Amino acid sequence: DAEITQSPRHKITETGRQVTLACHQTWNHNNMFWYRQDLGHGLRLIHYSYGVQDTNKGEVSDGYSVSRSNTEDLPLTLESAASSQTSVYFCASSEGGELFFGEGSRLTVL
Amino acid sequence: DQQVKQNSPSLSVQEGRISILNCDYTNSMFDYFLWYKKYPAEGPTFLISISSIKDKNEDGRFTVFLNKSAKHLSLHIVPSQPGDSAVYFCAASATGKLIFGQGTTLQVKP
DSSP: OOOEEEEOSEEEEOTTOOEEEEEEESSOOSEEEEEEEETTTEEEEEEEEEETTEEEEOTTOTTEEEOOSSSSBOOEEESSOOGGGOEEEEEEEESSSSOEEOOOEEEEEO | OOSEEOOOSEEEEETTSOEEEEEEEOOTTOOEEEEEEEOTTSOOEEEEEEETTOSEEEETTEEEEEETTTTEEEEEESSOOGGGOEEEEEEEESSSOEEEOOOEEEEEEO
């Protein structure tokens, strides 16, 4: 069965460290997205990609970057982690309709 | 500026009764609307959607209504079941990316 997987599922890091969250999908979808979920804010779009070598900023992109070197993967990098980036991160993919989400990565920045 | 709003953070209903979850949006360019359901420690899963050319879509116990003039959509669950207890997110799309509301936590009491 096609799926979308995120790793790590849980991560604790320190302020100032670089962190990369992995996202891998086997649906061969062109569109991939990263969201963060915070209480009172719902799901907010961080970055998204419509295909290989394409990346775009979302609503809350400051402090984050992504790269798309192949169809299957969209890693999310926090260049210098801050406490405000403590959150649950969800990766998703689609072919233009509904999004299929991963199970989430819980990141704690101390 | 929140383009998609769910003004009720929580809703509690009795099993067997109707649950009505509401969502408002501000961007008239949105042409596709979706509802997602999320259980704790899991990724959101697609529930039901509606195109802007329709005003109603039904799938079993779930019905979504769209009122374009009021920029309002609602999700009706009839009859509500304890397994429906979850966080519900509405989302809207204009260019393939989804903008989500803050979520409403539904509790269905036995």
